[in-house]
Every structure is written in C-alpha cells, then in structure tokens.
Amino acid sequence: MKGFRFSKFIPKPKGKADFDELLKIFLQLLNISAGDVNEALSFLNDLDSRYQLTDDNYGIGDFIQDLKDKGYIEDDKQKLGTFVLTAKSEIAIRRQSLEEIFSKLKRSNKGQHKTPFSGAGDEKNADRRDYQFGDELDQIDMTSSIRNAQINHGITNFHLTEGDLEVEEKDFKTNASTVLMIDISHSMILYGEDRITPAKKVAMALAELITTRYVNDSLDIIVFGNDAWPIQIKDLPYLEVGPYHTNTHAGLELAMDILRRRKTNNKQIFMITDGKPTCLKEGAKYYKNSFGLDRKIINKTLDQAAICRKLGINITTFMIARDAYLQKFVREFTQTNQGRAYYSDISGLGEFIFEDYVRNRRKRVR
Numbered sequence: 135m136k137g138f139r140f141s142k143f144i145p146k147p148k149g150k151a152d153f154d155e156l157l158k159i160f161l162q163l164l165n166i167s168a169g170d171v172n173e174a175l176s177f178l179n180d181l182d183s184r185y186q187l188t189d190d191n192y193g194i195g196d197f198i199q200d201l202k203d204k205g206y207i208e209d210d211k212q213k214l215g216t217f218v219l220t221a222k223s224e225i226a227i228r229r230q231s232l233e234e235i236f237s238k239l240k241r242s243n244k245g246q247h248k249t250p251f252s253g254a255g256d257e258k259n260a261d262r263r264d265y266q267f268g269d270e271l272d273q274i275d276m277t278s279s280i281r282n283a284q285i286n287h288g289i290t291n292f293h294l295t296e297g298d299l300e301v302e303e304k305d306f307k308t309n310a311s312t313v314l315m316i317d318i319s320h321s322m323i324l325y326g327e328d329r330i331t332p333a334k335k336v337a338m339a340l341a342e343l344i345t346t347r348y349v350n351d352s353l354d355i356i357v358f359g360n361d362a363w364p365i366q367i368k369d370l371p372y373l374e375v376g377p378y379h380t381n382t383h384a385g386l387e388l389a390m391d392i393l394r395r396r397k398t399n400n401k402q403i404f405m406i407t408d409g410k411p412t413c414l415k416e417g418a419k420y421y422k423n424s425f426g427l428d429r430k431i432i433n434k435t436l437d438q439a440a441i442c443r444k445l446g447i448n449i450t451t452f453m454i455a456r457d458a459y460l461q462k463f464v465r466e467f468t469q470t471n472q473g474r475a476y477y478s479d480i481s482g483l484g485e486f487i488f489e490d491y492v493r494n495r496r497k498r499v500r
Contacts, residue, residue, distance in 0.1 A: 151187045156197050157206070159187075161230050164223070166331055169372035171207050171217040224368050231339040265299035275302045309350040311396035313389040314340060317407035318357045318373065319380040329454050330375045333406045341367045354392050358385030360413055360420055364392070379413035379422050383431070386438035386449075393447055401447045408454040410463050411435045427463055439471040449473040
C-alpha cells in the first residue's frame with residue numbers, strides 16, 4: 135500500500151499586484167468616486183504609496199497606460215489631462231458587483247424562472263391529461279389523441295371528438311418586471327456612513343443578473359429625492375446623493391406608471407431606503423418636514439402602497455436603518471401593501487435582494 139509523502143513547505147514569494155489585481159481595486163474605487171476616473175486614480179496612488187502595491191517593474195503609470203490600451207478609459211475631450219470611463223468599464227463594474235454580491239448564484243437557464251407548477255409554458259414534460267376548454271392547440275398530443283379515437287370509435291368509423299383529445303403538460307415558467315427604487319436623499323450619507331455606494335453596487339449587480347441570466351425579465355431603475363426620475367443602467371456608476379428630502383410618494387407613483395406599461399403578470403418594486411418619507415410635491419411647490427413622522431406625508435405614501443396592492447404590485451422594502459420609529463413606519467407600509475420588508479445592514483443588502491428576487495420568481499402566477 136502506497137502511503138503519503140511529506141515534504142517541507144516552501145511558500146512562493148508574494149509578488150506585486152499585476153494589471154488584473156489593480157483593475158479590481160480600481161473598479162471598486164470608481165464605485166466610491168461616482169465614476170470619477172481621476173479621483174479613483176488619485177485614491178489608487180495613495181493606496182500604492184501606503185501599501186506598496188506596485189514596484190519598479192510595473193507601476194501606476196504602466197497601469198494607466200494599460201487601461202487606455204485595453205479600452206477601459208479614454209482621454210476627456212472637453213478637459214485636457216483627465217480621463218473618462220468607457221462602456222467597457224461600466225460593464226466591468228456591473229460584472230464585478232455581480233460576482234461580489236451573488237458569488238453563490240447557481241447557473242440557470244437564461245431568461246427562464248422555473249416553478250413547480252405545470253401550465254402554459256414552452257418546455258414539455260411527461261404528464262398527460264384530458265383536453266379542457268381554453269387549452270392551446272399546440273398542447274394537443276395528436277398521436278395519443280388519434281389512438282384514443284381509434285380505441286373509442288373503432289378504425290372503420292374513425293372520427294375525432296373532444297373527449298378523445300389528450301393534452302401534453304408543459305412546465306410553467308414566468309418572467310417578471312421589476313422596478314428598483316433607490317433613495318438618493320441626503321440622509322444616505324449622514325452620520326459618516328456611506329449607504330449610497332452599497333446601494334449602487336446592489337443595483338448594478340441586479341442589473342447584470344437580469345440582463346445576463348434572466349433576459350426575458352425587465353428591470354427599470356428609479357432614483358428619488360425631492361422628485362423621482364428614471365435612470366439608465368449605464369448611469370449607475372455615476373450616481374450621487376443630492377441635497378434632497380425623501381419623496382417616496384413620487385417614487386412609487388413613477389414606478390406604477392412604468393409597471394402599467396409592462397405586459398407581464400409578475401410585477402414588483404424593490405425599494406432601498408434608509409429613512410422615512412419627508413417630502414410631497416403639491417402642484418409646483420414642495421411640502422417638507424424632516425422632524426418625526428408627518429401624518430400628511432405618511433398617509434399619502436400609504437395610499438400609494440394600497441394602490442400598488444390593488445394593482446397586484448408587490449413592494450419589498452430594504453431598510454438600511456434600525457431606528458424603532460422608522461421600523462414602525464415600514465411595518466405599517468408593508469402591512470398596507472401586504473408586501474415584505476427587510477431590515478438590513480449595508481453588508482447584507484445584496485444577499486437579501488438576491489434571495490427575494492429568485493424566490494418571487496418561483497411563485498405561481500394567477
């Protein structure tokens with residue numbers, strides 16, 4: 135019997151960071167700097183000075199030249215001596231966010247969400263049943279149906295009736311329309327805690343998840359402060375907090391308008407916020423109150439939650455705050471919509487959203 139052979143372990147000398155390792159750091163810094171290439175490179179220089187990431191063989195200057203040569207950045211035509219991101223970098227940031235947050239994601243069929251229910255779908259299974267009014271013609275198993283007709287009526291007097299028809303079951307699959315609402319009010323950076331960066335990272339990861347793995351789904355992204363407006367996926371790296379209050383009412387109203395135009399049965403809203411509603415727009419003016427829970431603002435917001443429930447739009451709130459009175463509002467909001475709420479810290483936000491997104495896709499559509 136051959137045994138084990140042991141030898142002295144000699145660790146390999148740790149080398150300096152190469153392009154791929156520096157790129158990972160650079161993409162993280164871009165997310166923090168809201169897509170400002172020059173600020174991200176300045177951060178990278180500081181890190182290099184402090185931790186000696188590079189050496190004489192490959193320095194930050196070489197890395198910048200490689201970024202240009204490989205199409206990650208390009209010279210800013212409007213401002214000499216500065217750089218801007220390219221589409222390749224925007225895709226790379228989203229892809230890295232997906233790998234970081236959803237690293238445990240199992241591969242699944244692109245564009246499909248399987249459920250344990252049978253019904254109108256595109257993948258046949260072995261189950262058979264009698265024809266029912268409303269079944270599609272392409273579901274009819276003609277071979278089995280003709281055999282039934284021969285058995286029931288004989289070969290010499292062949293005719294096919296509704297009672298002879300046999301239907302092939304298909305696996306029911308769903309697609310979904312999702313609106314992601316991101317709070318960009320000033321409170322997202324209050325008290326020295328950066329909440330907008332992880333919120334952006336989650337949004338980019340979710341966008342990459344849907345566009346690469348669930349291609350039949352739709353994702354719309356809304357930001358809300360004093361007002362609400364849609365943004366494109368490519369705009370996410372550049373998203374910043376503004377001097378805004380929190381107009382949740384406007385965000386929900388815009389989300390419903392978007393989802394009304396979607397032709398899918400599964401419609402849902404994911405809302406990432408850290409505070410209570412503090413703003414309403416009344417005509418051309420804004421009604422604002424940052425102190426306590428203003429019942430006028432709260433009631434208007436709850437009305438929107440109730441309308442979403444009547445439209446069959448489920449709202450899942452991801453609350454990045456643990457104040458007792460804020461949680462009380464979220465509970466009331468969730469109860470009104472009959473949706474879900476998660477009280478998450480910044481680090482666990484991505485896992486919560488991923489689990490909820492995938493689980494929602496497994497439910498039966500009525």
